Amino acid sequence: MSPKTPESTTDQYRRKFLKQSAAVGGLMVAPGVILNQVAHAKPDAEKVSNKNRWGILVDTNKCSKGCNDCVTACQEENGWGKSETKSRPDQQAQWIRKVTITDKQTGHVQSLPLMCQHCENPPCVDVCPTGASMKREDGIVLVDRHICIGCRYCMMACPYKARSFIHEHLQYQKVNAPRGIGTVESCNMCAPRVDRDREPACVEACSKAEHGALLFGDLKDPESAISVELKKHGGKQIRADLGLNTGVRYQGI
Amino acid sequence: MKKPVFTQIKGNSSGYWMLLALLGGFILTALGATYYMEHGGHYVTGMSNNIVWGMPHVFAVFLIVAASGALNVASISSVFAKTAYKPLAPLSTLLAVALLAGGLMVLVLDLGRPDRLIVAMTKYNFKSIFAWNIILYNGFFVVVGIYMWTMLQRSMNKYSKVAGFSAFIWRLILTTGTGSIFGFLVARQAYDAAIMAPMFIVMSFSYGLAIYMLVLMASYKWTNRPLGDATFKRLKNLLGVFIAGVFYFIVVKHLTNLYATEHHGVEAFILRDGGIYTQMFWYGVMLIGTVIPLAIIYHPTVGMSRSAVGVASLFVILGGLALMYVIIIGGQAYPLVLFPGKEVSSTFFDGMVNNYAPTLAETLLGIGGFAVALFIVAFAVKVLRFLPESLADEAVDPHHSK
Numbered sequence: 269m270s271p272k273t274p275e276s277t278t279d280q281y282r283r284k285f286l287k288q289s290a291a292v293g294g295l296m297v298a299p300g301v302i303l304n305q306v307a308h309a310k311p312d313a314e315k316v317s318n319k320n321r322w323g324i325l326v327d328t329n330k331c332s333k334g335c336n337d338c339v340t341a342c343q344e345e346n347g348w349g350k351s352e353t354k355s356r357p358d359q360q361a362q363w364i365r366k367v368t369i370t371d372k373q374t375g376h377v378q379s380l381p382l383m384c385q386h387c388e389n390p391p392c393v394d395v396c397p398t399g400a401s402m403k404r405e406d407g408i409v410l411v412d413r414h415i416c417i418g419c420r421y422c423m424m425a426c427p428y429k430a431r432s433f434i435h436e437h438l439q440y441q442k443v444n445a446p447r448g449i450g451t452v453e454s455c456n457m458c459a460p461r462v463d464r465d466r467e468p469a470c471v472e473a474c475s476k477a478e479h480g481a482l483l484f485g486d487l488k489d490p491e492s493a494i495s496v497e498l499k500k501h502g503g504k505q506i507r508a509d510l511g512l513n514t515g516v517r518y519q520g521i
Numbered sequence: 522m523k524k525p526v527f528t529q530i531k532g533n534s535s536g537y538w539m540l541l542a543l544l545g546g547f548i549l550t551a552l553g554a555t556y557y558m559e560h561g562g563h564y565v566t567g568m569s570n571n572i573v574w575g576m577p578h579v580f581a582v583f584l585i586v587a588a589s590g591a592l593n594v595a596s597i598s599s600v601f602a603k604t605a606y607k608p609l610a611p612l613s614t615l616l617a618v619a620l621l622a623g624g625l626m627v628l629v630l631d632l633g634r635p636d637r638l639i640v641a642m643t644k645y646n647f648k649s650i651f652a653w654n655i656i657l658y659n660g661f662f663v664v665v666g667i668y669m670w671t672m673l674q675r676s677m678n679k680y681s682k683v684a685g686f687s688a689f690i691w692r693l694i695l696t697t698g699t700g701s702i703f704g705f706l707v708a709r710q711a712y713d714a715a716i717m718a719p720m721f722i723v724m725s726f727s728y729g730l731a732i733y734m735l736v737l738m739a740s741y742k743w744t745n746r747p748l749g750d751a752t753f754k755r756l757k758n759l760l761g762v763f764i765a766g767v768f769y770f771i772v773v774k775h776l777t778n779l780y781a782t783e784h785h786g787v788e789a790f791i792l793r794d795g796g797i798y799t800q801m802f803w804y805g806v807m808l809i810g811t812v813i814p815l816a817i818i819y820h821p822t823v824g825m826s827r828s829a830v831g832v833a834s835l836f837v838i839l840g841g842l843a844l845m846y847v848i849i850i851g852g853q854a855y856p857l858v859l860f861p862g863k864e865v866s867s868t869f870f871d872g873m874v875n876n877y878a879p880t881l882a883e884t885l886l887g888i889g890g891f892a893v894a895l896f897i898v899a900f901a902v903k904v905l906r907f908l909p910e911s912l913a914d915e916a917v918d919p920h921h922s923k
Contacts, residue, residue: 352564354561354562354564355562355564356564356569357868358569358570358571358869358870358875358876359563359564359568359569359570360570361570362570362868362869365867365868365869365871366867366868367859367865367866367867367871368865368866368867369860369863369864369865370863370864370865370866371862371863372862372863372864373862382859382867382871391706391707391708393646393648394648394649395649395650395651395705395706396646396649396651397641397645397646397649397651397652397654397655398640398641398644398645398646398652399644399645399646415637415640415644416633416634416637417632417633417634417635417637417638417640417641418632418633418634418637419632419633419641419651420573420574420633421649421651421702423570423573424573424574424706424709424853425705425706425707425708426708427707427708427857427859428857428859429570429571429857429869429871431570432570433563433570433573433633434562434633435562435563435564435569436561436562436563436564437561437562449562449633450559450562450563450632450633450634451633451634452633506859506860507708507859510707510708521860
């Protein structure tokens, strides 16, 4: 065994230094490299922008009459439906509901999901005294439950009965959908999911059930599937006469 | 005409203390009802996600509307320079402020989160008529408060005309705002009409004066102060005109709606098929609130009886509450029309007439609003000089001949 020379100690130092530098450098660069791949999702610090306008297209011809998957998926995602034990049925939250419509003349029956229509000019936002009822830059309409005083004027104003008032104390809430007694809530188009580049729960459930009646996408992107489909076959607004320019559109009604 | 002498009431009789105790009891009951409704949530009320505004709003909106109307007597004296109304003006401002306080208490205590009142006072969405109303209500206290001061303090008297004029303008805007709460609801068949605002103004004239007359007659009777026929006749005839005015607006509103086919559904619901709402309209608003009071007031002999006119005033108030019930709750009970020409059904009662049965707690909270208003008046007339010592004919009418 050769005795340790001063050079070899220096070498060891160099080696150690290089290793550590590489490790530190790697640690610094790696997240950028790795996270860049999932960076489609909007970083939390980045503001929601009006470059997008999120919308949902409902094809009522594909919507199955007995199917309730979109509703249960929404309940699962946002934690409503089972949490209210004291409220009467007409007091319980309904973020999304299946509606059956029958033509009085022809007897033609259709089924469709009805939820917040995410209007461009939402009456609920107009009437809210505190600004709790608000529209994000990307068109999603939702309630800031920190400043909602529970006056229910938005519920009076909504043409779609899309909003619910919470009539009792709630437990077992979802982290992504905090809810509270005495405030108003509604479909938020699964904003926490949308911000991470995922589809709303109802849309995902509809695809999983192989109905494909719900199509989610950016109405401002002419290349998006929803825009292409709307351009090709059109889509109606419920109560178009009110001129609200809804983000949720329907085909087949 | 002699200058009216305003004095406090003595307020030391057992009757006075019993009145305060009675009103205090109603206020405590209302607070108890609030605790009951707010502690566990609104599930204990008759309100729901279909009928979101219930009995508390019927009382609250009525009181707020009546508040601005109660100011009318003062406005007639300072804005329209009718000297005969001058002795009546201070009580008019007091009643206006008191009724508004009562109405707002009911409104605030029915909020889902009344603890967040500070949020409502600090965060404003200026496109909301509700937010404007918060400013208008607060401003009403200030403007009418100043007006009251200019009347009560002699050195301030010279400003009372200006203050009275400001208060008059303010109350017109305020009631326009209250009516517009409903007028601006585009989605609902029963609302969404510009006529709501002027209709609410005329309603305020009528309800405010009816309450004013009852308070005036009661306080003069209980304090043994003279209330002459001249004042009495003047006020009751004015009430008659206001009742007829409200009737006119109701007729115009329904006739306009009946002309438009799209509103036939909701009109048939209110006027013919709506069950309790139809009964409320015909028996409550039309019979009790309009026909009977008009008949009493304009009857040559019955119309001169103080107690008969007192009953007429009470009926105007009951009819007003009935009209509020029909407008606020009947308007929500009628289903929203989402798909014209189609039958709709869902787990959320789409396409069905919405049920509402007011609970005792809601009603007690509403009555508490009246109690607060009357308590304020009863207390204030004891500590400040609101009431003229005499409203006898020779004291108020310069041309009175015996």
